[in-house]
Amino acid sequence: MKYTVRAAAIIFAFILECTWGSFLNIQGISPCLAFALVIMIALESEPLESGLLGLLAGVLTDVLWGRVFGFNALLFMYAAILISFISGEFYKKSEFVTVWTTFLMTVLVQFISYIFTYTVWGTGNLPYALFRYVIPVAAYTSVVQLLLYKPFEVLIAFGVERRGRQ
Amino acid sequence: MNNFFRSKFFIVLIIITLLIFALMILSTISRDKENFAEDGVGIVVTPVQRFFYSIGTSTQNFFERFRSIADYRQENETLKSRVKELEEDSRKLYTLQNENERLKSLLQLQEDKAELKTVAAKVSAKDAGNWYYDFTINRGTSSGIKKKQPVINPDGLVGYVSEVGTTWAKVITIIDEASSVGAIINRTGDRAIVEGNLELSEDGTCKLAYISKGASMTVGDYVETSGLGGIYPAGLLIGRVKNFTADEQGLYHNAVVETAVNFEKIDEVLVIID
Numbered sequence: 079m080k081y082t083v084r085a086a087a088i089i090f091a092f093i094l095e096c097t098w099g100s101f102l103n104i105q106g107i108s109p110c111l112a113f114a115l116v117i118m119i120a121l122e123s124e125p126l127e128s129g130l131l132g133l134l135a136g137v138l139t140d141v142l143w144g145r146v147f148g149f150n151a152l153l154f155m156y157a158a159i160l161i162s163f164i165s166g167e168f169y170k171k172s173e174f175v176t177v178w179t180t181f182l183m184t185v186l187v188q189f190i191s192y193i194f195t196y197t198v199w200g201t202g203n204l205p206y207a208l209f210r211y212v213i214p215v216a217a218y219t220s221v222v223q224l225l226l227y228k229p230f231e232v233l234i235a236f237g238v239e240r241r242g243r244q
Numbered sequence: 245m246n247n248f249f250r251s252k253f254f255i256v257l258i259i260i261t262l263l264i265f266a267l268m269i270l271s272t273i274s275r276d277k278e279n280f281a282e283d284g285v286g287i288v289v290t291p292v293q294r295f296f297y298s299i300g301t302s303t304q305n306f307f308e309r310f311r312s313i314a315d316y317r318q319e320n321e322t323l324k325s326r327v328k329e330l331e332e333d334s335r336k337l338y339t340l341q342n343e344n345e346r347l348k349s350l351l352q353l354q355e356d357k358a359e360l361k362t363v364a365a366k367v368s369a370k371d372a373g374n375w376y377y378d379f380t381i382n383r384g385t386s387s388g389i390k391k392k393q394p395v396i397n398p399d400g401l402v403g404y405v406s407e408v409g410t411t412w413a414k415v416i417t418i419i420d421e422a423s424s425v426g427a428i429i430n431r432t433g434d435r436a437i438v439e440g441n442l443e444l445s446e447d448g449t450c451k452l453a454y455i456s457k458g459a460s461m462t463v464g465d466y467v468e469t470s471g472l473g474g475i476y477p478a479g480l481l482i483g484r485v486k487n488f489t490a491d492e493q494g495l496y497h498n499a500v501v502e503t504a505v506n507f508e509k510i511d512e513v514l515v516i517i518d
Contacts, residue, residue: 096369106446126253133260142380142414143371145422147271148264155260196442201421206443 080236084119084131087233091115092138102222107214109222110184112138116154117180118223118230120161122171132158145195153190157183173227180223184216283409290382290412294368360477361518362396363387367511368412377420377445377507383515384409392475394516400481400504401425401469402513413515417507418482419445426472427452427482427501434459435470438482438501448507449486452499459497461485467501477516 092112102108112135120128136154140147161179192207223230365381383389385408395402395415403417416422423440436455444451452467465485471478483503491497 096371126256129257129260142369143378146268148268152261152264152268159257196421203443210443210446 081127081130083236084127084234085134088112088115088119088131088135089138092135096142104218105214107211107218109219110187110215111219111222111226113154113157113184113187114180114219114223114226115230116158117161117183118176118227119234120158121165121176121179122234123162125159125162125166128158128162129155132156149194150191153187157187173224176227177220177224181216181220184219185212188212188215287409287411290368290380294366294382360516362514362516363389365389365413365513365515367513370510377417377440378406379415379417379510381413381415381513381515382411384411384413386410387515388517389413389515390517394476394480395513396480396516397505397510397513399506400483401476402505402507402510404475405515415513418505419448419450419503419507421445423450424473425476425482426470427467428470428478429459429461429485430466430468432460432465434461435472436467436499438467444500448503448505450483450501450503452485452501453496455488455497455499457495457497461488461499463488 091114095108095111116128116132116135119131123131132154133151136151139150139154144150161183165179189208189212192204192212196207363383365383365387367379368382369380371378381395389405389408391405391408393405395404401418403415403420403423405413406416406422407414418425418438418440420440421442423438425438427436427438428434429436434455436459437453439451439453441449441451455461463485467482467485469476469478469480469482481504483501483505486500486502488497488499
């Protein structure tokens with residue numbers, strides 16, 4: 079139940095992102111809703127579960143927007159596993175930690191995406207990309223994460239509570 | 245740490261990673277159609293995307309009705325002055341139209357313009373990522389669409405089909421950095437390449453590169469496809485020269501093209517299939 083709810087939530091967040099994302103767009107910047115949800119789940123889950131859910135979000139991204147199928151799948155999966163491993167050692171549940179983790183991981187993932195999309199092919203402008211896209215996307219995603227913290231929290235706890243009652 | 249490397253989780257992780265690497269290699273090999281997994285997910289997701297996209301559009305339209313009265317008053321004043329300008333333009337255009345019709349009938353005899361076979365498609369989703377300027381349409385191989393077919397709309401050239409499934413296709417727009425189009429300046433016949441550029445794309449503009457030193461273009465000149473490159477037929481409108489800077493020291497001049505298409509507002513397109 080827990081996995082079904084979380085997987086469905088990620089699919090729903092992804093559909094919102096690629097349909098209503100253009101309406102949330104500010105100056106060419108859209109928040110990464112599905113990735114924000116993956117981070118929130120990864121902070122409170124085992125590496126295996128968060129890795130699989132990260133993989134799901136990445137595969138969906140690859141299917142619709144990826145240039146090389148599998149790139150985002152691997153990136154999201156390892157990002158989720160990394161968060162789970164670190165949070166298993168240090169995480170104390172709070173909005174502050176979640177938002178900062180979202181910011182830092184989004185910067186990391188967007189930066190890696192940029193490197194593989196432009197820099198390795200000898201194109202692009204790193205400072206421009208960093209200040210025009212990477213950091214604004216991370217900041218916007220973090221703000222959205224803060225706004226959606228409570229709904230996400232309820233959603234993540236949903237499957238667990240249901241299983242407890244059974 | 246040794247336990248981790250011997251754990252089932254680590255083995256599963258390695259297997260998944262290798263599988264995805266294999267898929268990455270497969271996906272970079274040129275294919276006429278996407279693999280089964282990509283096509284299947286695309287078939288399921290496209291109608292859902294279209295549904296949410298239409299809800300989004302309706303919601304936006306609903307809230308736009310609540311704009312303040314002050315905005316409407318100001319808009320009314322602007323529109324009144326615009327109507328006066330348009331009436332004057334209309335009178336001039338009437339004269340030009342008569343002249344144009346005469347010239348067109350003469351040109352008609354000389355031109356042997358091939359008819360383009362097209363398929364109409366609706367945009368089902370726009371790129372949610374921040375790096376690309378792509379969108380997905382609701383037609384695919386079942387409608388005769390293939391990779392590298394040009395995509396246009398009533399305003400001009402939009403881009404080309406980059407990937408195609410049974411009922412969906414992805415379109416890379418000409419403002420995307422992955423795009424490069426052979427171009428010709430309508431007035432002077434100078435040739436150049438229109439390239440997408442990350443920094444220019446946010447304004448809906450492209451770079452006009454490799455302009456020869458002898459080129460004599462000016463701001464406002466129309467830029468069309470030259471037909472070179474194998475994807476786009478000649479004569480499709482790309483846009484107009486927005487600014488032109490002569491580079492006295494380099495090998496070529498550079499310019500910026502304002503695209504004819506407004507990429508923020510694309511809902512329907514035509515794919516040229518023949």
